[in-house]
Amino acid sequence: MAIPTSDPIALVGFDAxxxxxxSQDYFDAAQLAFEQIVGGYVDLRDARVAERLYEVEKGNLALFGYGVKGMTLSMVEAAVAITDARISATDLHRIVGLGKELLRHPVxxxxxxxxxxxAIxxxxxxxxxxxGDLFHQEAKVEQCGLAHLFRRIEIVSEKxxxxxxRVLEEFQLPASRFVMIGNSLRSDIAPVLALGGWGIHMPYHLTWAHEAEAEVASDAPRLLRVDAAQALPGALREIAGRAAAWLTQP
Structure with a gap:
C-alpha cells in the first residue's frame, strides 16, 4: 500500500x-515471586522491597535497557543489596529462573x-x-500472527x-499526519504529541511505574482515549475528521 498523498492521516503506529x-501481568507476577523470595530474609514492608527494586531498575535502564533481561539483572542486584548479601546462591538461581520463565511466556x-x-x-x-530486548521482541512479533500487516517493525531502545x-523522516511525513496507538502515555503518546502528531491512548489495567511518569492533559486536542480494541477504528476515523477540519481552518 502506498502512503496516501491526500488523506490528512497517512500513517498509523502501534505499540506492542x-x-x-x-505483558505487564507477567512482569508483575515475576516481581511478586521475587518479593516472596527476598521475604525469606527481610520484612517486606520495612525493607521497602518493591520500591528498592524499582530504584535499581530505573538506575540500570541506561545500561541494560528495557525488557526481561534488564529486569532479571536488576532483581539479582536488588536481592543482594536488600539482604546485605545474605541471599543464597540457590535463591539467586531461582530469581534467574523467573526471568527465563518470562521469556518463555506465549503471546x-x-x-x-x-x-x-x-481493519486499520x-x-x-x-x-x-x-x-525492549531485541530477541524477545522479535520472538513475540513472530508469534503474534500480525507481522505481515505492518509496513515496518521498529524495535528501539527508547521511545x-x-x-x-526518525521514523517519520524515513517515511517523509510530517508528524501532523501520524497517529500513534498505545497504552503508555510516557512512551506512546507524549513524544508524538510533542512533535505535533496524534495519539490514541488505550490504557491497560496494569502499568509499570516508569511508564506512568508522564504529564499529558486529558483534554489535549490531538488525543483520544479508548477502553478496548474494538473502539480503535472508530477513534481513528474521528481523528482523521479532526485533522481534515484543521486543514481547512483559515
Whole structure:
C-alpha cells in the first residue's frame, strides 16, 4: 500500500506490549515471586522491597535497557543489596529462573485486537514501534500472527521524540499526519504529541511505574482515549475528521 498523498492521516503506529498483547501481568507476577523470595530474609514492608527494586531498575535502564533481561539483572542486584548479601546462591538461581520463565511466556493478543489491526491496516499503512530486548521482541512479533500487516517493525531502545522523528523522516511525513496507538502515555503518546502528531491512548489495567511518569492533559486536542480494541477504528476515523477540519481552518 502506498502512503496516501491526500488523506490528512497517512500513517498509523502501534505499540506492542500491553497494546497488542498482554505483558505487564507477567512482569508483575515475576516481581511478586521475587518479593516472596527476598521475604525469606527481610520484612517486606520495612525493607521497602518493591520500591528498592524499582530504584535499581530505573538506575540500570541506561545500561541494560528495557525488557526481561534488564529486569532479571536488576532483581539479582536488588536481592543482594536488600539482604546485605545474605541471599543464597540457590535463591539467586531461582530469581534467574523467573526471568527465563518470562521469556518463555506465549503471546496472548488482547480481545478484539487482531480484528482491529486488520481493519486499520485495510485503510492505512501501519507500523509497529516497540521497545525492549531485541530477541524477545522479535520472538513475540513472530508469534503474534500480525507481522505481515505492518509496513515496518521498529524495535528501539527508547521511545522519545527523536525516535519517532526518525521514523517519520524515513517515511517523509510530517508528524501532523501520524497517529500513534498505545497504552503508555510516557512512551506512546507524549513524544508524538510533542512533535505535533496524534495519539490514541488505550490504557491497560496494569502499568509499570516508569511508564506512568508522564504529564499529558486529558483534554489535549490531538488525543483520544479508548477502553478496548474494538473502539480503535472508530477513534481513528474521528481523528482523521479532526485533522481534515484543521486543514481547512483559515
Amino acid at each position: 506490549d500491553d497494546t497488542l498483547w498482554r 496472548e493478543l488482547l480481545p478484539g485486537m487482531r480484528e482491529a489491526v486488520a 491496516a485495510a485503510d492505512y499503512p501501519i507500523v509497529l514501534i516497540t521497545k 522519545d521524540p527523536a525516535t519517532y522523528a
